[in-house]
Amino acid sequence: MTIVTGKTGARQELRPARWSLLLQKIWEHRADYAYVLPAIVVMLIVIAYPIYYTVELSFFNTPPGLQLRDKIFIGFDNYTAILTSQVFWKVTWNTLVWTLASTFISFALGFAAALALHRDFVGRGVLRAILIIPWVISAVAASYIWKWIYHSDFGIIGAVLVGLGLTDRPPNFIDSVSTVLPSLIVVNIWREFPFAMIMMMAGLQTVPDQLLRAAKVDGANAWQRFWHVTFPHLRDVSTVTILLLAVANFNSFIIPWIMTGGGPSNASHIWITHIYELAFGRQRWGVASAYSVLLFLFMMTLGYFYVRALSGNERKEANS
Amino acid sequence: MAHVVLKDLIKTYGSFKAVNNVSLTVNDGEFVALVGPSGCGKTTTLNLIAGLIPITSGDIFIGDRVVNGLDPKDRDIAMVFQNYALYPQKSVYMNLAFPLQMRKLPRDEIDKKVREAAKVLDMTQLLERKPRELSGGQQQRVALGRALVRDPAVFLMDEPLSNLDAKLRVQMRSEIKRFHQDLKATIVYVTHDQLEAVTMADRMAVMNGGFLQQYDSPAQVFAHPANMFVASFVGSPAMSLIPLEVSTANGGTVLTSAEGWSLPLSQLNARKVLGATTRKIVLGARHSTIKLHKSAAPGAIPAKAYTVEPTGDVTFVQAFLSGAIVNISVSPNIAVTPDEHIWLEFDQERIHLFDGETEMALQAD
Numbered sequence: 208m209t210i211v212t213g214k215t216g217a218r219q220e221l222r223p224a225r226w227s228l229l230l231q232k233i234w235e236h237r238a239d240y241a242y243v244l245p246a247i248v249v250m251l252i253v254i255a256y257p258i259y260y261t262v263e264l265s266f267f268n269t270p271p272g273l274q275l276r277d278k279i280f281i282g283f284d285n286y287t288a289i290l291t292s293q294v295f296w297k298v299t300w301n302t303l304v305w306t307l308a309s310t311f312i313s314f315a316l317g318f319a320a321a322l323a324l325h326r327d328f329v330g331r332g333v334l335r336a337i338l339i340i341p342w343v344i345s346a347v348a349a350s351y352i353w354k355w356i357y358h359s360d361f362g363i364i365g366a367v368l369v370g371l372g373l374t375d376r377p378p379n380f381i382d383s384v385s386t387v388l389p390s391l392i393v394v395n396i397w398r399e400f401p402f403a404m405i406m407m408m409a410g411l412q413t414v415p416d417q418l419l420r421a422a423k424v425d426g427a428n429a430w431q432r433f434w435h436v437t438f439p440h441l442r443d444v445s446t447v448t449i450l451l452l453a454v455a456n457f458n459s460f461i462i463p464w465i466m467t468g469g470g471p472s473n474a475s476h477i478w479i480t481h482i483y484e485l486a487f488g489r490q491r492w493g494v495a496s497a498y499s500v501l502l503f504l505f506m507m508t509l510g511y512f513y514v515r516a517l518s519g520n521e522r523k524e525a526n527s
Numbered sequence: 528m529a530h531v532v533l534k535d536l537i538k539t540y541g542s543f544k545a546v547n548n549v550s551l552t553v554n555d556g557e558f559v560a561l562v563g564p565s566g567c568g569k570t571t572t573l574n575l576i577a578g579l580i581p582i583t584s585g586d587i588f589i590g591d592r593v594v595n596g597l598d599p600k601d602r603d604i605a606m607v608f609q610n611y612a613l614y615p616q617k618s619v620y621m622n623l624a625f626p627l628q629m630r631k632l633p634r635d636e637i638d639k640k641v642r643e644a645a646k647v648l649d650m651t652q653l654l655e656r657k658p659r660e661l662s663g664g665q666q667q668r669v670a671l672g673r674a675l676v677r678d679p680a681v682f683l684m685d686e687p688l689s690n691l692d693a694k695l696r697v698q699m700r701s702e703i704k705r706f707h708q709d710l711k712a713t714i715v716y717v718t719h720d721q722l723e724a725v726t727m728a729d730r731m732a733v734m735n736g737g738f739l740q741q742y743d744s745p746a747q748v749f750a751h752p753a754n755m756f757v758a759s760f761v762g763s764p765a766m767s768l769i770p771l772e773v774s775t776a777n778g779g780t781v782l783t784s785a786e787g788w789s790l791p792l793s794q795l796n797a798r799k800v801l802g803a804t805t806r807k808i809v810l811g812a813r814h815s816t817i818k819l820h821k822s823a824a825p826g827a828i829p830a831k832a833y834t835v836e837p838t839g840d841v842t843f844v845q846a847f848l849s850g851a852i853v854n855i856s857v858s859p860n861i862a863v864t865p866d867e868h869i870w871l872e873f874d875q876e877r878i879h880l881f882d883g884e885t886e887m888a889l890q891a892d
Contacts, residue, residue, distance in 0.1 A: 418612050418614065420579050420606070421673075423598075423600065424604065424626075426626055426629035426630055427625075431629065435617075439614075440615075
């Protein structure tokens with residue numbers, strides 16, 4: 208008993224000491240806090256307040272136009288309306304297909320390109336530069352270029368297919384409900400696989416040469432060396448790359464919006480384009496806000512895993 | 528086990544010759560150390576034997592087989608690397624099993640061999656751990672084990688101890704030596720540390736600038752260095768090398784210094800220097816063969832102590848003669864202070880004489 212009381216007594220004594228220690232530490236770093244203060248203030252104005260306002264709006268029925276003073280509190284009605292609407296599920300499905308397909312195919316292509324470029328051959332530098340081009344081109348410009356490539360009357364793909372005699376009439380890539388989403392995904396993959404390539408190329412350079420040599424001496428062939436040495440070593444950078452791609456794809460806007468505007472009949476709407484259309488096209492601020500809140504929650508979950516993957520790396524490095 | 532023969536081995540990178548006409552034979556069951564400073568070509572030579580880099584010209588025999596174009600896996604070698612090169616995601620057991628799995632051995636045989644190797648290296652209790660959970664010494668033992676399970680013809684070791692701390696290095700040094708004695712293994716061992724080579728190897732191949740400088744037992748290399756490089760590389764502290772000139776005085780042959788003093792030579796040594804094509808001679812003497820006098824003595828050369836380093840067993844005194852640093856070891860009960868005047872006496876029987884131009888050791892014909 209005496210030991211227990213002794214312990215709690217000590218802890219109670221510790222607490223104020225710890226507080227004053229914290230304050231002392233803050234005071235010692237007062238200049239540092241002063242330096243980040245402007246950034247924090249700006250962040251509060253341009254990020255924190257809009258987030259708060261979006262959450263607030265999501266509980267209101269808002270009139271069209273910007274007369275938001277006339278909004279009416281309706282609780283979770285916006286959310287129930289969204290979750291029971293057919294469009295929501297359609298758009299969610301599109302978003303999932305868009306994100307998963309874009310992310311994993313971009314990653315696979317980028318990884319393959321990185322592996323190919325990791326070897327030494329003549330023209331490697333030129334090829335590397337060429338493969339990065341899609342990523343450095345502005346997404347807007349790329350969208351317009353691809354719109355022309357896909358064009359049903361003047362598009363080069365259609366012309367080539369007809370020229371080869373594979374089809375009588377040029378296919379209608381982005382005006383057809385069934386082909387529009389895959390067509391857009393192709394553009395998105397084309398645009399972002401160089402990012403995965405760069406990440407994986409950087410990762411490949413960190414694979415210890417000695418390990419590969421050891422595997423060679425141990426009798427592993429090229430594929431076995433890849434599977435037993437290179438691939439496990441790239442697990443962390445792969446996780447980060449895939450997460451970053453997934454976040455970027457969830458938040459995609461430019462390509463679908465410019466190329467199709469979400470059409471035809473919502474076939475290429477993903478969350479962001481749909482929210483944008485609800486808010487700035489149909490001026491349904493409340494519903495759009497509720498949509499945004501749902502997306503925000505979803506993204507925060509992804510972000511949580513991203514941070515955990517990153518800090519997991521650090522913990523591992525600290526241990527080794 | 529098998530012997531290894533290198534014949535006129537050359538490796539060039541562009542115009543740079545990393546390995547230059549190296550020929551040597553490693554006998555069956557012999558422990559040979561390739562030793563030299565950074566960039567001397569020792570690791571390149573080892574990688575050539577392993578087949579990790581292609582040779583430019585020459586031949587490599589392992590056993591009676593020419594292995595020039597063979598893949599590393601077909602050369603019947605095992606290699607231990609400086610950074611251990613353990614597979615970080617695999618347990619110790621899987622690390623040891625990996626080379627056997629690659630050779631598609633049946634599972635029960637793999638298990639038997641892995642457990643045997645673990646027993647030999649006393650790490651049965653570590654089998655389930657990951658490399659990151661092991662100390663440096665344990666990791667190195669796993670690396671040895673991974674080489675051992677294969678029962679290869681030749682073990683190639685690339686500076687396996689240089690990542691360990693000093694104390695562990697000494698311990699692992701004797702473990703590897705014991706490993707060699709127990710297995711009668713043929714080992715080619717690369718190190719930049721001449722002490723490791725001297726203490727562990729049956730024969731040491733001293734390399735510099737891609738050339739094999741001398742290939743002999745450590746005792747021979749120590750007693751009869753072939754040239755100035757070997758003389759200065761093997762032994763610690765290094766052999767003192769003093770540049771002098773030959774002249775005659777009172778009918779005898781002497782070495783004279785630009786500082787004005789001269790050293791009369793014995794008949795044998797005189798024959799050696801007179802056989803040289805140049806008058807420039809370098810006098811070599813190991814620290815233990817130079818006698819230090821605290822007052823003038825016949826035949827002793829005056830100098831001034833520069834630094835004094837007590838190590839406990841012996842005290843090392845450094846002085847300058849003819850612009851060269853001279854190391855002398857004295858008993859710790861002889862007190863020498865820096866800047867004190869001292870007199871140095873060379874032992875005619877134990878000095879080394881080198882041609883000042885070719886840098887080769889001079890022999891009496």
